[in-house]
Amino acid sequence: MPKKVCCIGAGYVGGPTMAVIAQKNPDVKVTVVDINEDRIQGWNSEELPVFEPGLLEVVKEARGRNLFFTTAVEATIAEADIIFVSVNTPTKEFGVGKGSAANLMYVEKCARTIARVAQSNKIIVEKSTVPVRTAEFLKQILHAEGSKHQFEIVSNPEFLAEGTAIVDLNNPDRVLIGGDQTSEGKAAVASVSSLYEAWVPKDRILTTNLWSSELSKLTANAFLAQRISSINSISALCERTDADVEEVGRAIGMDSRIGSKFLRSSVGFGGSCFQKDILNLVYLCDFFGLPEVADYWRKVVEMNNYQKRRFVRRIMSAMFNTVSGRNLAIFGFAFKKDTNDTRESPAISVCRDLLDEQAVLRIYDPRVKKAQIYRDLGLDPSIEDPRVQIMSDPYQAVQACDAIAVLTEWDEFAELDYERIFDAMRKPAHIFDGRNLLKPKKLKKIGFSLHSIGKGDSATSLR
Ligand SMILES: NC(=O)C1=CN([C@@H]2O[C@H](COP(=O)(O)OP(=O)(O)OC[C@H]3O[C@@H](n4cnc5c(N)ncnc54)[C@H](O)[C@@H]3O)[C@@H](O)[C@H]2O)C=CC1
Numbered sequence: 001m002p003k004k005v006c007c008i009g010a011g012y013v014g015g016p017t018m019a020v021i022a023q024k025n026p027d028v029k030v031t032v033v034d035i036n037e038d039r040i041q042g043w044n045s046e047e048l049p050v051f052e053p054g055l056l057e058v059v060k061e062a063r064g065r066n067l068f069f070t071t072a073v074e075a076t077i078a079e080a081d082i083i084f085v086s087v088n089t090p091t092k093e094f095g096v097g098k099g100s101a102a103n104l105m106y107v108e109k110c111a112r113t114i115a116r117v118a119q120s121n122k123i124i125v126e127k128s129t130v131p132v133r134t135a136e137f138l139k140q141i142l143h144a145e146g147s148k149h150q151f152e153i154v155s156n157p158e159f160l161a162e163g164t165a166i167v168d169l170n171n172p173d174r175v176l177i178g179g180d181q182t183s184e185g186k187a188a189v190a191s192v193s194s195l196y197e198a199w200v201p202k203d204r205i206l207t208t209n210l211w212s213s214e215l216s217k218l219t220a221n222a223f224l225a226q227r228i229s230s231i232n233s234i235s236a237l238c239e240r241t242d243a244d245v246e247e248v249g250r251a252i253g254m255d256s257r258i259g260s261k262f263l264r265s266s267v268g269f270g271g272s273c274f275q276k277d278i279l280n281l282v283y284l285c286d287f288f289g290l291p292e293v294a295d296y297w298r299k300v301v302e303m304n305n306y307q308k309r310r311f312v313r314r315i316m317s318a319m320f321n322t323v324s325g326r327n328l329a330i331f332g333f334a335f336k337k338d339t340n341d342t343r344e345s346p347a348i349s350v351c352r353d354l355l356d357e358q359a360v361l362r363i364y365d366p367r368v369k370k371a372q373i374y375r376d377l378g379l380d381p382s383i384e385d386p387r388v389q390i391m392s393d394p395y396q397a398v399q400a401c402d403a404i405a406v407l408t409e410w411d412e413f414a415e416l417d418y419e420r421i422f423d424a425m426r427k428p429a430h431i432f433d434g435r436n437l438l439k440p441k442k443l444k445k446i447g448f449s450l451h452s453i454g455k456g457d458s459a460t461s462l463r
Pocket residue numbers: 008009010011012013014033034035036039073086087088089106109110127128129130158159160161162272273
């Protein structure tokens with residue numbers, strides 16, 4: 001069993017994943033390193049940089065015992081047996097592959113640092129989501145640095161979802177570990193596997209070759225996102241025909257070949273990975289000379305963009321194409337509930353489009369900070385913008401509003417006193433439920449004009 005683990009990158013994946021590995025392996029010293037001092041300070045405090053239900057308890061149990069967070073990147077790498085690379089791999093914003101390829105500069109930097117400071121053989125684990133064949137690229141980089149030590153590369157993609165990270169880590173559907181089919185490669189895979197065997201049943205630890213493992217991660221995200229785009233495409237047809245997308249989703253989901261999960265129609269999927277990983281897949285298909293395959297997957301992202309634009313168009317048309325100067329309450333800014341993460345949140349593009357229409361936005365999210373919302377909307381957080389008011393209370397947000405747009409499915413939005421909200425709003429009082437969270441019958445009875453995703457405006461079924 002390896003005694004020292006280092007994880008480079010204390011983000012949404014590195015932090016929670018290593019906290020659970022440390023909790024379950026008290027004999028292994030796990031150190032998470034990052035160049036971002038604020039993040040490391042956060043991980044060493046009571047207010048973790050990542051909001052995730054149950055995470056603080058896990059961190060508190062292991063922190064200082066066998067879990068450490070530090071900016072001492074090189075020293076930690078030097079002493080580790082296994083090094084997880086869990087840095088960001090965003091979409092490239094320049095040069096070849098701009099707008100679709102993954103930017104591997106952070107991963108490459110890690111590899112060069114490892115090769116430079118290593119004083120013993122290392123197992124390097126790709127925890128970041130990377131394009132298929134990245135291990136080959138890493139081997140070249142490591143070799144080019146001329147180290148006298150051996151490096152074994154293992155692919156161990158992460159499948160946790162934000163908001164449920166601890167549940168997902170505690171009880172994963174599978175842990176995927178890919179490695180070289182040599183005896184050294186197999187030993188490295190076994191070593192990484194031993195960390196998970198502390199709590200994951202062996203039959204859920206799947207080992208494959210390196211390339212299958214790398215490609216499975218992109219494929220899993222592409223399939224998940226494809227389901228959402230598929231049901232969202234049907235939601236548009238439901239709105240024209242008075243079919244109800246929730247009823248359709250339930251009907252098709254009961255077919256065990258289709259399955260019931262990931263069929264919730266919404267204002268669009270967000271998060272740091274679905275779009276970037278599909279675009280990466282699209283780039284790879286083009287790169288490997290498969291333009292038809294690239295086009296097929298590109299449509300999943302295009303459908304998502306269409307869904308976000310369509311939501312704003314529906315607001316505009318219900319409000320007679322004029323929201324200029326009118327107050328709109330925005331309920332939720334995070335890309336999903338139970339996270340403070342706003343990366344690629346559909347709320348960003350919806351709010352930007354509404355601002356283009358000169359609406360005044362009164363935004364409430366229980367976990368996202370004002371500065372983050374301002375930055376996401378391209379505003380300077382130090383200058384108050386009267387068009388974007390960040391509220392600390394949903395009842396305050398709706399005062400004198402013409403409409404509410406529900407953009408994140410926070411549980412608390414379903415529990416609010418909508419009679420009180422109705423009284424505080426201007427009439428006609430619209431609600432655009434981008435998550436199908438609210439109860440149509442009840443709201444319509446109060447007097448709201450309710451517009452749900454994938455339901456004609458007269459539909460009240462299911463609840
Ligand atoms: N966010 C998620 O739910 C999931 C993300 N992933 C993948 O995991 C990877 C990481 O994602 P997140 O944790 O969300 O990213 P993140 O942006 O939250 O964290 C990455 C961290 O790496 C640090 N970093 C970058 N270069 C560094 C270097 N050279 N030395 C030390 N630290 C460095 C950054 O400062 C940052 O704190 C990505 O490839 C992502 O696609 C995979 C599964 C789930």
